[in-house]
Amino acid sequence: MTAAPLPGEDALIAALAGCLPPARHARLAIGDDAAAVEWPGGELLLITTDLLMEHVHFRLAWGDPGALGWKGLAQNLSDIAAMGGTPTHAVVALAAPPAWPAEDAVALYRGIARLAEDAGVDIIGGDTIRSAGPLTLTFTVLGRVAAGELLTRAGARPGDALYVTGALGLAAAGLRLLESGVRWPDALQPCVDAQMCPRPRLAAARALAASGLVTAMMDLSDGVATDLHRLCRMSGVGARVERDALPVPPLVNDAGGWLAARGTPADPLALALYGGEDFELLFTAPPAAEAPLRARLAPLPLARIGSMDDSADILLAHGAHAEPLPWGFTHF
Amino acid sequence: MTAAPLPGEDALIAALAGCLPPARHARLAIGDDAAAVEWPGGELLLITTDLLMEHVHFRLAWGDPGALGWKGLAQNLSDIAAMGGTPTHAVVALAAPPAWPAEDAVALYRGIARLAEDAGVDIIGGDTIRSAGPLTLTFTVLGRVAAGELLTRAGARPGDALYVTGALGLAAAGLRLLESGVRWPDALQPCVDAQMCPRPRLAAARALAASGLVTAMMDLSDGVATDLHRLCRMSGVGARVERDALPVPPLVNDAGGWLAARGTPADPLALALYGGEDFELLFTAPPAAEAPLRARLAPLPLARIGSMDDSADILLAHGAHAEPLPWGFTHF
Numbered sequence: 001m002t003a004a005p006l007p008g009e010d011a012l013i014a015a016l017a018g019c020l021p022p023a024r025h026a027r028l029a030i031g032d033d034a035a036a037v038e039w040p041g042g043e044l045l046l047i048t049t050d051l052l053m054e055h056v057h058f059r060l061a062w063g064d065p066g067a068l069g070w071k072g073l074a075q076n077l078s079d080i081a082a083m084g085g086t087p088t089h090a091v092v093a094l095a096a097p098p099a100w101p102a103e104d105a106v107a108l109y110r111g112i113a114r115l116a117e118d119a120g121v122d123i124i125g126g127d128t129i130r131s132a133g134p135l136t137l138t139f140t141v142l143g144r145v146a147a148g149e150l151l152t153r154a155g156a157r158p159g160d161a162l163y164v165t166g167a168l169g170l171a172a173a174g175l176r177l178l179e180s181g182v183r184w185p186d187a188l189q190p191c192v193d194a195q196m197c198p199r200p201r202l203a204a205a206r207a208l209a210a211s212g213l214v215t216a217m218m219d220l221s222d223g224v225a226t227d228l229h230r231l232c233r234m235s236g237v238g239a240r241v242e243r244d245a246l247p248v249p250p251l252v253n254d255a256g257g258w259l260a261a262r263g264t265p266a267d268p269l270a271l272a273l274y275g276g277e278d279f280e281l282l283f284t285a286p287p288a289a290e291a292p293l294r295a296r297l298a299p300l301p302l303a304r305i306g307s308m309d310d311s312a313d314i315l316l317a318h319g320a321h322a323e324p325l326p327w328g329f330t331h332f
Numbered sequence: 333m334t335a336a337p338l339p340g341e342d343a344l345i346a347a348l349a350g351c352l353p354p355a356r357h358a359r360l361a362i363g364d365d366a367a368a369v370e371w372p373g374g375e376l377l378l379i380t381t382d383l384l385m386e387h388v389h390f391r392l393a394w395g396d397p398g399a400l401g402w403k404g405l406a407q408n409l410s411d412i413a414a415m416g417g418t419p420t421h422a423v424v425a426l427a428a429p430p431a432w433p434a435e436d437a438v439a440l441y442r443g444i445a446r447l448a449e450d451a452g453v454d455i456i457g458g459d460t461i462r463s464a465g466p467l468t469l470t471f472t473v474l475g476r477v478a479a480g481e482l483l484t485r486a487g488a489r490p491g492d493a494l495y496v497t498g499a500l501g502l503a504a505a506g507l508r509l510l511e512s513g514v515r516w517p518d519a520l521q522p523c524v525d526a527q528m529c530p531r532p533r534l535a536a537a538r539a540l541a542a543s544g545l546v547t548a549m550m551d552l553s554d555g556v557a558t559d560l561h562r563l564c565r566m567s568g569v570g571a572r573v574e575r576d577a578l579p580v581p582p583l584v585n586d587a588g589g590w591l592a593a594r595g596t597p598a599d600p601l602a603l604a605l606y607g608g609e610d611f612e613l614l615f616t617a618p619p620a621a622e623a624p625l626r627a628r629l630a631p632l633p634l635a636r637i638g639s640m641d642d643s644a645d646i647l648l649a650h651g652a653h654a655e656p657l658p659w660g661f662t663h664f
Contacts, residue, residue: 012434013460016426019441023454025420035456037421037474040373047457049472051425055464088357089369093383093470094348102344109351122355124367125379128345132387133465138425140381140472142369 010230031234032152033082033218034143044150046143048079054134062178065104066111067196072139073115075221078200078279080143082219084151084209087202089122093138095131108137119202149209156216156235156284158310163293164303165204165281167247168224169268170194172275173255176266180259191255198279205281207296213289223276224305225328229314231282238311241325243318247303248272273316274328284308342562363566364484365414365550366475376482378475380411386466394510397436398443399528404471405447407553410532410611412475414551416483416541419534421454425470427463440469451534481541488548488567488616490642495625496635497536497613499579500556501600502526504607505587508598512591523587530611537613539628545621555608556637557660561646563614570643573657575650579635580604605648606660616640 013030023029027044028036034048052072054060073090080087092112096105116123121141156162174195177184184192200219208214216235220227224241232239248268256268285293287307294302306317316325345362355361359376360368366380384404386392405422412419424444428437448455453473488494506527509516516524532551540546548567552559556573564571580600588600617625619639626634638649648657 009460012428012437013458015434016437016441016458016460019438020445020455021449023421023456024452026454026456029454029456030458035421035423037454037456039371039377040375041371043372045371045377045474047421047423047472047474049423049425049457049470050459051427051461051468051470053427053461053464053468056427056461089355089367089379091367091379091381091472093381095383095385095388095468102347105344105348106351109348113352117353120356122358122361122369123352124355124358124361124369125381126345126348126362127382127470128341128348129383129385129388131465132385133463133468136383136385136427136465136468138381138383138459138470138472140379140423140470142377142379142474 028152033079034085036083036150042147043144044147046080046083046085046145047140048076049138049140050076052137054136060135062196064196065108069108069111070115070197072137073112074198074200075279076139076141077119077121077202078219080141081200081202081205082217082281083145084149084205084217085143085145086206087119087121087141087143089124089142090116091125091140092123093127095129095136097131097135100135145209151209151214151217153216153218153231153234156231156237156308158237158308159286160215160284160308161287161290161304162239162241162306162308163283163285164220164224164247164305165201165297165300167249168278168280169248169252169272169275171198171277172271173252173266176259176264177255180262180264182262184258188251188255188258190251195277198277200279201281204297204300208281208283208293211293211296213285213293215284217281217283220278220280220282221276223274223328224282225273225325227282228325229327232314237308238313239306239308240315240317240322241306243269243316245303245305246272247301360484365411366417368415368482374479375476376479378412378415378417378477379472380408381470381472382408383468383470385468392467394528396528397440398446401440401443402447402529404469405444406530406532407611408471408473409451409453409534410551412473413532413534413537414549414613415477416481416537416549417475417477418538419451419453419473419475421456421474422448423457423472424455425459427461427468429463429467432467477541483541483546483549485548485550485563485566488563488569488640490569490640491618492547492616492640493619493622493636494571494573494638494640495615495617496552496556496579496637497533497629497632499581500610500612501580501584501604501607503530503609504603505584505598508591508596509587512594512596514594516590520583520587520590522583527609530609532611533613536629536632540613540615540625543625543628545617545625547616549613549615552610552612552614553608555606555660556614557605557657559614560657561659564646569640570645571638571640572647572649572654573638575601575648577635577637578604579633
């Protein structure tokens with residue numbers, strides 16, 4: 001059980017949530033990837049919302065407004081997936097700066113539409129205003145899940161193994177490349193693509209939820225370090241992460257090398273642990289579940305990166321040596 | 333049928349909606365006060381979202397952040413009510429400027445909580461970030477309605493009478509008082525209260541929907557002139573509004589007089605027609621339904637302000653004289 005005070009954004013959210021009366025008609029309210037509401041018919045309705053703002057989450061100078069629309073929707077679809085759910089409907093609120101061309105607004109919506117079609121999600125409403133400041137976009141996504149298949153951040157047990165899908169650090173490496181202000185080699189483009197057009201793990205999340213083998217799950221939006229702290233806090237467990245088990249692909253090392261050669265070093269391990277926006281799935285399950293889970297997810301790679309325990313600590317281990325894994329970057 | 337091109341915000345929304353594939357699993361998508369989705373269990377799920385931004389919709393100098401939270405939620409509850417629905421759940425996304433005190437964020441959430449409790453709505457989630465510009469708030473509200481009681485902007489028929497609940501122009505008068513920069517007389521405070529803490533017509537809207545007598549309904553967010561254009565366009569009818577039937581209360585005249593004496597004249601009729609943010613209900617019904625509708629709404633005042641016809645015009649009549657009622661102010 002981690003008893004340390006909550007940092008930054010999490011502390012403010014907790015303070016604000018404390019102003020609200022307890023939800024009377026909700027299975028799960030503030031504090032997870034999405035909220036869950038019992039709805040007539042026996043399923044749970046899931047809802048999640050994210051506000052994206054220019055200069056905080058993205059820069060228009062990065063180009064393609066379609067990628068921005070895609071990414072904004074993607075990160076909300078990922079939140080629904082992280083609960084074990086299927087996203088169904090979305091609404092989009094846009095505050096567009098006066099000087100922003102209408103063609104770019106159209107391109108943005110085309111990007112939203114592309115992912116919505118891919119994912120089988122209907123965009124059913126929104127709001128559009130002129131911004132008095134930065135371009136701002138709020139996505140709210142609805143989804144559904146059978147009550148017995150809901151996965152939350154609570155539920156991890158001492159002895160469970162800790163898993164992550166796919167690869168870590170690509171999106172963070174892509175962000176550094178975009179911010180470098182220099183044109184990167186084509187070979188590193190997949191990092192930038194991971195940053196700008198993430199593909200939420202919708203099918204994998206559903207497979208994991210339907211397996212009945214997963215004890216806790218969330219998506220990786222702020223990096224393993226920060227997100228694991230959140231999972232441990234909600235589950236009331238500690239964790240030990242094996243550094244060498246982290247799935248850091250060679251491209252992240254290549255990007256780190258290229259950046260270092262240009263005077264802006266980026267440690268691949270830090271990108272993987274603290275970079276965020278990978279939108280991979282972080283989950284726990286008993287070790288015995290590993291083979292069937294691997295089979296269900298194949299060909300998607302699955303890395304067993306550590307284990308849960310009954311300590312108050314979250315440790316990063318390298319061989320016999322282990323040190324505390326600090327809470328990472330937040331927007332506050 | 334009004335065939336004129338759409339102005340400003342409505343034109344951009346139509347262009348952006350045109351980028352999206354048609355919704356496959358929605359009863360009603362973009363273009364009404366809220367979207368409606370068929371959901372397991374036979375009811376319709378309603379969803380609406382609004383983005384509120386400092387300098388566009390409000391000024392922090394007006395004081396009380398609690399009122400801002402109240403109003404942001406109120407206008408979304410009003411959208412659900414306008415469909416005949418009952419609001420049930422909401423999520424709130426907040427972008428808070430770095431210099432904005434945390435106590436003000438708490439006060440804002442207390443204002444949200446007050447109205448949420450009053451209305452029986454659970455606040456079940458949200459997002460909180462540091463803003464790179466103005467204070468920004470996005471509310472998304474869910475509601476439900478029996479499929480047979482859904483009311484939309486389409487459905488008004490030639491021969492229907494046009495009604496509005498309550499009074500018009502108070503909120504617009506309050507906005508002018510707030511913007512005057514001078515302390516207004518206490519007697520005019522109800523105008524400011526109407527601007528800052530509107531009370532959505534939740535019970536009235538449900539009573540109207542349950543009556544089975546209403547043919548089309550919407551809430552008044554942008555003023556009768558603009559909103560009636562929207563209703564006529566969706567219903568494919570024309571309308572004639574009787575100027576002397578508009579429920580403009582004496583306080584709006586008093587506020588107009590006080591403002592004029594200070595060199596900032598505000599025509600009470602213009603406040604009522606173009607002011608917006610009254611969050612009253614604008615609806616149509618056959619003339620024979622008037623007595624039962626009045627009885628259902630009592631003691632809430634109901635004004636019959638005109639009638640619908642099969643023309644292409646929206647007219648403002650004063651005795652025998654009638655002139656076109658232009659589309660009013662939009663944020664674009």
